[in-house]
Amino acid sequence: MRLEARNISFRYGKGPWILKNFHFQMEQEERVGLIAPSGYGKSTLVKLLAGYASPAAGEILLEGRPLPKKGYCPVQLIYQHPEKAVNPRWKLKDTLFEGCSVDQELLKSMGIEEEWLQRWPNELSGGELQRFCIARALGAKTKFLIADEISTMLDVITQAQIWTYLLRAVQERKLGLLVVTHNQALAERICTRIIDLEAK
Numbered sequence: 144m145r146l147e148a149r150n151i152s153f154r155y156g157k158g159p160w161i162l163k164n165f166h167f168q169m170e171q172e173e174r175v176g177l178i179a180p181s182g183y184g185k186s187t188l189v190k191l192l193a194g195y196a197s198p199a200a201g202e203i204l205l206e207g208r209p210l211p212k213k214g215y216c217p218v219q220l221i222y223q224h225p226e227k228a229v230n231p232r233w234k235l236k237d238t239l240f241e242g243c244s245v246d247q248e249l250l251k252s253m254g255i256e257e258e259w260l261q262r263w264p265n266e267l268s269g270g271e272l273q274r275f276c277i278a279r280a281l282g283a284k285t286k287f288l289i290a291d292e293i294s295t296m297l298d299v300i301t302q303a304q305i306w307t308y309l310l311r312a313v314q315e316r317k318l319g320l321l322v323v324t325h326n327q328a329l330a331e332r333i334c335t336r337i338i339d340l341e342a343k
């Protein structure tokens with residue numbers, strides 16, 4: 144299965160063009176690293192790829208078709224700040240089961256303790272909360288995962304733990320993985336291909 148941005152252009156309102164006639168494609172078998180200096184449009188591109196925004200021109204295609212307009216999106220985006228990606232007024236069990244059902248085995252494999260489900264988001268550490276967000280993104284219909292600077296705010300031990308869990312899930316479920324990072328060493332370690340937007 145292929146995820147593709149075909150000749151897309153995008154700008155916020157009447158602002159400058161962030162992406163102009165831009166092409167990107169990756170296969171489900173790939174783990175692609177996307178690197179570029181701050182402000183180059185990495186987060187904008189992944190928002191478009193996951194269907195959170197639409198390009199002004201061009202198309203986002205999954206296996207040659209537009210992303211579904213309703214229901215579960217097979218391209219799931221995980222953000223840098225997990226606390227901004229969950230509703231602070233919902234207990235974690237409600238957040239987790241909002242989009243799709245998540246099986247117990249998956250929770251266990253992500254190191255999520257059942258008791259945590261009864262807690263509020265601010266009662267978990269950043270690393271624990273990020274694991275929730277990853278588990279939430281791993282619905283049965285997910286085909287591509289996009290990780291947008293997901294470990295930047297975490298200490299190195301928690302970073303290693305997060306990537307171990309995530310890469311195991313990607314391998315087991317044969318998901319495509321797109322990793323947005325400023326960390327070239329991380330990209331080289333986990334990715335099968337690296338795209339440098341600055342060099343494009």
Ligand SMILES: Nc1ncnc2c1ncn2[C@@H]1O[C@H](COP(=O)(O)OP(=O)(O)OP(=O)(O)O)[C@@H](O)[C@H]1O
Binds near residue numbers: 158
């Ligand atoms: N909601 C928005 N409204 C207006 N401009 C925006 C918005 N979000 C981002 N931008 C602008 O779009 C450009 C690209 O931003 P984007 O966040 O995609 O870059 P990035 O490469 O992910 O940067 P970083 O590495 O710092 O996260 C920046 O100039 C930014 O100021």
